[in-house]
Amino acid sequence: PKLIELVLLGCLCAHTPVIAQPATEFFAGRTVTILVGSGAGGTTDISARSIGQHLGRHIPGNPTVVVVNMPGGGSVTMTNHLYRSAPKDGTTLGYSLPGVVTAQLLEPRRARYDGREINWIGSALKYTGVVSVLSSAPATTLEEAKKTEVFIGTTGRGSPAHQFPAIVQALLDLRFRLITGYQSSSDVVLAMERGEVHGQSSSLQYWAISRPDWLTDGRVSHLLYVGPPDPLATPGVPYLGDLVTDPEDRALVDFIEISSRLGWPLFAPPGVPRARVEVLRQAFARLLEDPEFEADFEATVKGRLNPTTGADLTVFVQRALDTQDSTLEAAKTILSID
Structure with a gap:
């Protein structure tokens, strides 16, 4: 009977396996959104937009790539959103400030994500962190800063821009007075121009983008650095790791x-x-091997590509999140984090 035939046909259809769309075809005709965990204009935003401009042609299917700013909490706001609310299909990516992993370590109640579960795609640029002061500051060397108070402007207490000078001060017994509450590194630079503070902690890339003339005319100098060295930009600048033995x-x-x-x-x-x-x-x-991208990135970000693959980032983050509790407690004490 016709009814039985229809029932049997329905059963066969129900058990017919659905052929999954190959991953290499998924992105065709779609839009990939990169959520940037910062406001407009800084290194984070500028580098994200350079990546967004060129990434689409290296993804099979050549999707449209758009960049959307979602600032707040040193990229914690964006990462919380991506981790908990964004589509889990590959069409929404995050691009964060460098402090996104240390935020999880120091403030897990605020950073409600787990870096071990995040899918790390890659990083185009590591950075050299510096504490820099005006040449007119009362102390322009580490030895002078042990004797004379220096006002260092910072953003929030959860940002590397605050954490670096705070921990440096504790390790080297420096007389830094940290002035918090500025909204961005650019605001700190304006405060330096107004005479409110003498310096700040930032990256070499930041100075190359925001005030390259300050570097060339000697208006600002670096007290010390951490992270990957840049021989062309930090000649004679002491490395923090060489100054501690304990x-x-x-x-x-x-x-x-x-x-x-x-x-x-x-x-x-x-x-x-x-x-x-x-x-x-x-x-x-493939993007990192693209000469057009490399030229655009280095022209806008003012730094050479210094990439890390997604696989290597995954291993690095896992090791970072295994930081010993004693180290975290020492950092929290220095940073006055409960």
């Missing part, structure tokens, strides 16, 4: 360097199919 102090230096060695990472939320994550990682790897 193993516990060295562990704090390693903690500070989590951010600088992570750099500015691109990542996808948990739950994205593994094959799509690999497609994105391979696209990012």
